[in-house]
Amino acid sequence: SITDALAARQGAQRSTADLAATRLPGRRHYDVLVVGAGFAGAVMAERMARGSGKTVLVIDKRDHIAGNAYDHHDDAGILVHRYGPHIFHTNSGDILDYLTRFTGWIPYEHRVLAAVDDQLVPMPINRTTLNMLYGLNLQDDEAAAEYLRSVAVDVGDIRNSRDTVVSQVGEDLYARFFEGYTRKQWGVDPSQLDKSVAARVPARTSCDDRYFTDRYQCMPDKGYTAMFSAMLDHPSIEVMTGQGYADLPMELSWDHVVWTGPIDEYFHHRLGRLPYRSLRFEHETLDCAQAQPVAVVNYPDYDTPYTRITEYKHLTGQQAARTSITREYPADEGDPYYPIPNPAAQDMYRQYSRLAGDCENVTFVGRLATYRYYNMDQIVGQALATWRRLDARWRLDALA
Ligand code: FAD
Known part of the structure; x- marks a missing residue:
């Protein structure tokens, strides 16, 4: 054996x-x-x-x-990532310098949209997201911060992931962006997940729609x-x-x-x-030059079985008549990922x-x-x- x-x-x-x-x-x-x-x-x-x-x-x-x-390169000649999109970002000049011995870089800043109620809105939630979803006209950081304070719920002691999110952005944003997504991603309700899991999901008051804020963001x-x-x-x-x-x-x-x-x-x-959550990747090539406006679109609702779709040409800058995408389905069985x-x-x-x-x-x-x-x-x-x-x-x- x-x-x-x-x-x-x-x-x-x-x-x-x-x-x-x-x-x-x-x-x-x-x-x-x-x-x-x-x-x-x-x-x-x-x-x-x-x-x-x-x-x-x-x-x-x-x-x-x-x-x-x-x-x-897949059968259509498109450079794709077999195990989901990998975007390089770091604040360490030393780590970037080390890797630069082995590759050149192309600049790339990652942007993610979430499909919510027939709209594609910036993710992480920012001022634009709030204005688009609720028909608001929040003009500056202070106005957005005030709005988030007004919807945030005082849950007392923060005991789990749900408490973390609800105490920052309130019930409605929690339901639209986090509840279904987390149930799909982890296979359990956020109320049963450690509070540290959601601590990494900030809501911004600015209109900065970059997914990462690191000093260096690029692709080999x-x-x-x-x-x-x-x-x-x-x-x-x-x-x-x-x-x-x-x-x-x-x-x-x-x-x-x-x-x-x-x-x-x-x-x-x-x-x-040791327990892991896994992913199943469904790769597909489409007969069009572009499938979606950014590299990654998240699907936070529980009914859509996948969590996100990646279109690689946005990441790599490749030009081609066709395009390749990957849908990600969270799974219990499979390679160890999370x-x-x-x-x-x-x-x-x-x-x-x-x-x-x-x-x-x-x-x-x-x-x-x-x-x-x-x-x-x-x-x-x-x-x-x-x-x-x-x-x-x-x-x-x-x-x-
Ligand atoms: P791995 O890359 O997993 O390498 C370990 C290797 O060991 C595997 O190839 C495996 O086959 C091999 N192996 C295991 N057991 C054996 C054995 N018994 N015999 C022989 N070989 C064995 N990070 C980012 O910075 N940006 C991103 O955008 C990003 N996106 C991600 C998206 C997804 C879906 C996932 C799951 C991770 C992402 N990451 C991202 C994290 C990134 O994948 C990891 O930081 C990186 O892969 C860690 O490298 P590693 O060498 O530790 O592990």
């Missing part, structure tokens, strides 16, 4: 001394095995090869590199997969796609593992399975994290290994910081 194969493989990882014994003639040995070729794995591999002079084998069970950021000029190819293009890096950890050929050996897969999988789910924000899951993660702390020759990095939703720039930052610590340790070991 997979569990047995994992146990056997990880048994072989117990200590560097054990590993040295497995370096027999005919075996291929690497300094580091990186499991997962997403942002976490690719940044670690790149730094360990170029920065630390290590030999690195990168594997990914999917048939491609770039993890969830993977993009490719040739796409994410091309950027990952450049990162991994080094004589000391070997990449095997379509290759899971559990069924790696036995003739391979390594000294250190960088694990960017699910942390509970590494430990054979021995404390239980960690479930409840105390039991967090507690289980903390226990796994303690087990991870005892693994001397394994480094856990990335969104699945740390069981938390992170944006791409945060994962790049996490991986760079992790590599620096590891590199410093290796340098000290070399001196000893």
Whole structure:
């Protein structure tokens, strides 16, 4: 079984001394095995090869590199994102500079509209949204703030997601924008969700309709997969796609593992399975040049089964006679995308994290290994910081 194969493989990882014994003639040995070729794995591999002079084998069970950021040209020649739209945004000049070694950029500011009552209105809610929905003429920030104060509900103690939203924007905006969307996205009513989930959904009093407010907002000029190819293009890096950890050929050996897969999988789910919410993506090419006015339109009502539609040409600036879109359907089953924000899951993660702390020759990095939703720039930052610590340790070991 997979569990047995994992146990056997990880048994072989117990200590560097054990590993040295497995370096027999005919075996291929690497300094580091990186499991997962997403942002976490690719940044670690790149730094360990170029920065630390290590030999690195990168594997990914999917048939491609770039993890969830993977993009490719579909049958109509349109550059699409297989796992939902990925928009790069960061406040960190250092992270942008690092990635700029591997790609050029095109400027792109993300805008999202929500389909509410036969209108397309700006999302997050801003002054324009209020004016359009309620036929108002709010002229400045103060007028919009006063309007939101007038509809906000005093709920007393904020205990859940519903309380968070209602206390900021009132019952009507909650019902139109958040209730159905949250029930679809998480499969539960907002009143049963941790208050932290809605804390990230602000309402603005300005007319700023950019989805992100970060200092740097851009897209890789040739796409994410091309950027990952450049990162991994080094004589000391070997990449095997379509290759899971559990069924790696036995003739391979390594000294250190960088694990960017699910942390509970590494430990054979021995404390239980960490719960995730998943997504099903429905891709379609349409016989028209443009399908919608912006890259993403949200469908917050409960009756529409998908949460949003993405049209990629807005993101990439590509010109073509046809256009490709993706509908996103939240799901219980499927690839792990969003960690479930409840105390039991967090507690289980903390226990796994303690087990991870005892693994001397394994480094856990990335969104699945740390069981938390992170944006791409945060994962790049996490991986760079992790590599620096590891590199410093290796340098000290070399001196000893
Ligand atoms: P991943 O990209 O998931 O890479 C992990 C890799 O490990 C996967 O390819 C997986 O196949 C592989 N793997 C796992 N287990 C094994 C195993 N046992 N053996 C071999 N391989 C294995 N961030 C933004 O900044 N902007 C956005 O617009 C944005 N949009 C998003 C939209 C959606 C729908 C989702 C779900 C996320 C979005 N994100 C966005 C977040 C972004 O996807 C993550 O920050 C990023 O993917 C994290 O990189 P990672 O390397 O940690 O994980």
